[in-house]
Amino acid sequence: MQRKVALAAIAALCIGLLALPARGGGAASVRAVWMEYDARYNTFWQQLKKEFEAANPGVTVDNVVVPWNEGHDRLVTWIAGNQAPDIAIVGTRWIIEFNKMDVVQPADTLLPKAFIDKFIQPALEARINGRLYGVPVALSARSLYYRTDLVKTPPQTWQDLLAAAREAAKSPGVYGIGVSGKKFAELTEYVYYLYGNGGDFFVTNPDGSYGRCRVNDAAGVEALQFMVDLANKDKVTEPNVGENDRGTLQDLFLAGKLAMIETGPWFGGMIQERAKTMPFAVAPMPHNQGKPQHTLLVTDSIIVFKSAKNKDAVVKFLEYAYRDGPRLEFDKDFGMLPTEKSVARDAYFQTDFYRPFIQQLPTAKPWPLTADWSKVEDVMWDAVTAALLNTKSAKAALDDACKEIDTARGIK
């Protein structure tokens, strides 16, 4: 009898364990994945969550903060395992890939027109075939930061840049300009030189779609050759460019070892926090003489996943998060440019620091929106590193890259 009771108890326990619900029921919840901009990031979203939950009883927010470098792969893993969050911040360039998986809910089907009309035009990058798939959360353009004690006149062209780097590198323990050859979440530096030389990644077809890879044309090769020369011929960069990515280059600048670095608006806050006394200024991204000036424009967007169970709660949360107050606080905390017209008018952005960034927006170019971008970027990184390490010439590296990219994208 005792044995039977024991068996029954064990069986009941097993069944009970198996029958446990995957998630607790009850209040509407929003599971949000935020890609980490810096150490204060978690605090920002936790504070917003606290305020939102106090203002909206019955709705909870579950914040998950993920480093940018791992964000894409983590999201893919969650999506593949049917565990996609309800909303997530993504690089806008990823949206087309996620959209191809049919997991993204068009934002304009959820949010009212008045909400979408708040944004400035360059920020609405996530518009695909007339539909808006992501709400802009961060906008940045890349600019040149320079040490005003080492560089007297801000360089406007590559030729000015080289001269300034040579001059600055004469100071002991200082390298002229940072160049990174280590893979990062985005193809830093090469894209600045490519766009600043009138180049592009793909031929644009008459219907607006992307055709063959074109980085191996004259503009693309000249851009890479300029970077290679900075590192290997003129030797005005930090040594061992292969070991640095954007993060470690920023550390080098903060440590006083770089005279110039090309990066985004968030870096101003980092300088003020970690190198308060460093004299610096910001200038528009230099371009090749005789070529039009273009810098890189990057947006990050919040996407809503189709699988989100409580879309009303999601909309409620987005409307709360997109009030001018939190948005201005977000831009201030993480050094982003404003994405909303009303926030852009704030006195905070009318300064010498922000002027070069905002001034470049009308001509700035975004990343190409293609579903195979992860592969393209990886191949491009290998090409840039190979040329910087002198494993291949700039031309050969980009020829090989184009061949591989076209094959990967199914272009014969």
Next chain:
Amino acid sequence: MHARRSTRRGESSERRGAPETGAPLSHPARAGPHVSPGRGVIARAASRLTAEERLAVLFLCPALLLMAAFIFYPVGTTIVTAFGATDKLGRVRGFVGWGNFRALGADPAFWQIFRRTFLWTALGVTVKTSAGLAMALLLNLPFRGRKVARMLTVIPWAIPYPISAIVWQWTYNSQFGLLNQFLKSTGLWPHPPAWLAEPRTAFAANMAVDIWIGLPFFALVFLAGLQAISPEYYEAAAIDGAGVGARFVSVTLPFLRPVIVMGSLLSVIWTFNDFSVPYIVTKGGPMNTTDILVTHMYKTAFQFLDFGPASAIAVITFVTLLVFSLLYARLYFREVA
């Protein structure tokens, strides 16, 4: 080994029969006539079991369920996916036969990574085994502070792999890292390389981290093996006039052999599959020259969303390690027998 097994079986059957105890261990349902043919195979199988055995099966159930969910099902799905054409979510949309494997075979980058994985494993296991043995011999000697030394040995193994890898990534940094600072300031190497910037040094740097992390395991396992050897054997060998070298070759090594064989098999599997070190220290770079099969598989699946080829890489890794393990186990059990 075989003898021990048969003893267990003997004990078991003895208990099962246990007529002398008179305890009615057999379930009434064991008798044929009580089982209706319609109850199926499971019922028939269950009817042949004693109550004790059924209890054992019941206890095994949760573990079996977990294994089915987390081992057999993923392995099976991966094998199916390896022969499939997949969408960006890894869902199989058709079958391509050996297509994914053929595509990998035609890719020179894959073969480079395949060869590099073998080099990585061979180097790592050889160094970890030999240095681990040397370390164990040292830690087995009586000296002041031996306990502290043994405790310190465990530290690299006790630290989570990703944390070690991140710490080493910074240690190697040529501008801010401790290693080059140390080499330069002591004059040991006035112009050390930027370890993670060049393919060869990056591979060596990754290898060193893998060895640093894995070495304590060998040292501890070998130390335990050494302590299990009775001092009488050494005394007898010494009486016979055997020197230190002869005692090591004729006493230590033969007694330690099963531990070395099993430890190195485990190390082959762990080193072959070591994801954390190459992925965190260099992310497989520069130019994928420190990628091994597992990092390549991860990138193929989760970065490029090519789940078919990624599953094919997983199957190749699985089969390679399975064949190796079977050969090794055969060798091991033949020796033990």
